[in-house]
Amino acid sequence: MAVYRKRGHDQGNPHKVRCVVSNTGETASHPRRDDSEPWRACLRDEDTGEILGAGVVLTEGVVLTCAHVIQKAQGYKPGSETPDVAVAVEVMAQDELASARVMPGCWVPPTEDDRGDVALLRMDRAIQPEPRVQLRRLRCPRGRTVHSYGFPYVRAYGIYASAVLSGWAGPGGEWIQIDSVPQREVIRPGFSGAGVVDERTGAVVGIAAIAYHSDLSHLAWMIPVDVVAEYLPAFREWLGPEIPCDRWASPAGAILIAVGAHDEAAVAGIHVPNMVDAAGKSADEVYRVLRDTPASEPRGSEPVGVTGIEQAQEPEKVLDSVVGPMVRNGATVVLRLSDENSPTARLVRQRQRDALRVRIDALTEGVADLAQREDLARTHRRRAQARLRPPPKITELSALAAELQLPLAALRSSVDDTDPDRLRRAVERFERKLDRYLDQVERVAREADAAMLVLERLRGLVASYNARAVQHGLLEDKELEQPLRAAREALDAYPCDLNIAEARVNEYVRAVQHRLRAGQ
DSSP states (O other): OOOOOOEEOTTSOTTEEOOOBOTTSOBTTSOOOOOSSTTEEEEEETTTOOEEEEEEEOSTTEEEEOHHHHHTSTTOOTTOSSOOOOEEEEETTOSSEEEEEEEEEEEEOOOTTOOOOEEEEEESSOOOOSSOOOBOOBSOOTTOEEEEEEOOTTOTTOEEEEEEEEEEESGGGOEEEEEEOTTSOOOOTTOTTOEEEETTTOOEEEEEEEEEEOSSOEEEEEEEHHHHHHHOGGGGGGOOOOBOOOOOOOOOOEEEEEESSOOSSOBTTBOOOOEEEOTTOOHHHHHHHHTTSGGGSOBTBOOEEEEOGGGSSSHHHHIIIIIHHHHHTTOEEEEEESOTTSHHHHHHHHHHHHHHHHHHHHHHHHHHHHHHHHHHHHHHHHHHHHHEESOOOOOOOOOHHHHHHHHHHHHHHTTTTSOHHHHHHHHHHHHHHHHHHHHHHHHHHHHHHHHHHHHHHHHHHHHHHHHHHHHTTOTTOHHHHHHHHHHHHHHHSSSEEHHHHHHHHHHHHHHHHHHHHHHO
8 A cells, every 4th residue: 555645735734634545445644553652753755755764753843863864855955064954754643744854963964884874853843742752772782672663665654674683783883783583574775764662671772774685684774872872962861771781680689697786797797887676666667767778779789787676566577578578679688686596586597598599599590591692692603603704713602501500409409408698608609600601601792793793894885885876876877786796796605705795895885986976
């Protein structure tokens, strides 16, 4: 279905929508479409209605897009710091089009190697879609599942594309590579400027920038939101909190037990500067005293201490509804007891072992996470070494997860028989080792990414210069046909000799530059 909408000027209404009926019975002014992401926008040429690309509506009528999308508009004139050209913006779930222009100081056109390429537009009327878009930096992009919604010319109302993020790539390492998902739609021309959405959080983590397609691969790249912020300082006000690495972390703190009168001595090697007296208090009263202490902070912050728990109004409720949540949140809680043989003391020791079991259960998940990351890193390492010539030097991984299986089983079986303080120290040593092994795996993954980055940078150069040639009417230019074919053959070769590929890509780039200069 192809339905065309444009602003009408013939009846004096600058926002009137000209409506065409499609072959499905829908009307262009009221199409049936998914409005779960109302911040999506389609950008069109104001005069012809031709789709230029996509955009992300931020707030109060501000739109983020790629600069090359604006450069495709008929009224665009190169050379100015802020181009004076209007484009039509069709916001999802809106019945009218708005006109938009580049905001002063918010224009970064693509360089020769396609760096930059971002712009902010201001619409002629304030539009604030609800819910508002979330914009968040993705600290660890590898393996994240994403989707995008673009407007290829064959689908005027847009299509979804699903993909998986591979890692940092592109010119200067500014982009993140997007790998297509088999048997799903791929990012293609018409997606430029479209928000790339992280499936887990629903946040926009970048905008689609460029795509490369051949018989062997379907690749695309996005400009991450933090790179956009580096080019456009005005964009920073819309950035939300960073999405942390999706990696194992110990979810629980610890309960330490001290017996006897309070003094300033360290408990199990941990200094406890403040003790809260629970004697005579209800669980709610103890909570109110503790809520403004470091108890609510993650493990590793200043520990909190509680004394007099045996004389509390409800000792077990204090343990389960006050101390328990603090420990699960990662706090280290020191409980000072007056009688190590009291019923409350026995209850405390049981809760102490329960907290250790939670941490050991988490270690089981952590080792499983390590095994998966290990396999993925080895796969990327093998792919890079098989794909490239000369083979890149990438650290070889030993069987790290397998090495941890037996010690983990020993920890799990010793919870009831080992002194809790000794067991806690063993658990902490295991956690530190698991963290070191995860770091090793991440280093190998980064080495594999860096090796493949050279190839993807060359692909990006060919794709960007080919797009530039097409934009200037050189699609069937005879002088460019042979060097383009040679560059693509070198890049698609398996294995790919990087020295040959780089020489052929540079030859094609020079050929395009020569033809563009000749046409000026």
